[in-house]
Amino acid sequence: MLRVQLKSKLHRAMVTGADIAYEGSISIPADLMREADIWPGEKVLVASITSGNRLETYAQLGEEGCGRITINGGAAHRIKTGERITILAWGLSEKPIEPIKLLCDENNRIIKTSFSADPI
Incomplete structure (x- = not known):
């Protein structure tokens, strides 16, 4: 069974x-996407530690090494700069990842x- x-x-x-005016997504620097094995266009869950808000969107390739993570579109109403x-x-x-x-x-x-190690 797939899990x-x-x-x-x-x-x-x-x-x-x-950027509320942008069509949507979250921009993540290319180096972070590569290290996390996240592809451009891949569905991600974004959970704010600051506000507790959560949303699903897709990852957009940002500039390599820039350190900028930008919430775009309507999602910018739920998760804001500085969070x-x-x-x-x-x-x-079918097997553990x-x-x-x-x-x-x-x-x-x-x-x-x-x-961290997640207990089974």
Whole structure:
């Protein structure tokens, strides 16, 4: 049986911008997307640690190494600049997936990988 499982997690990332006029998505720097194995257009869940708001959208490739994570479109009404967020991506598999877990600092640099062990 296929199960939906956590594949990738960017934890405690900082929202550096919001653009309500943009059509939608979340812009994530290319280097973070590569490290988290998130593809452009991939569905992600964005959970605000600051406000508790959660939303689903798709990832958009941002500029390599820029550190800017931007919430676009209507989502910018729910999650705003300056909020800490977790970006989660999912995979389908019949076998357990070992998720990529990346902890970010306030400048969206990776400071730790695989930072916790989830009990089974």
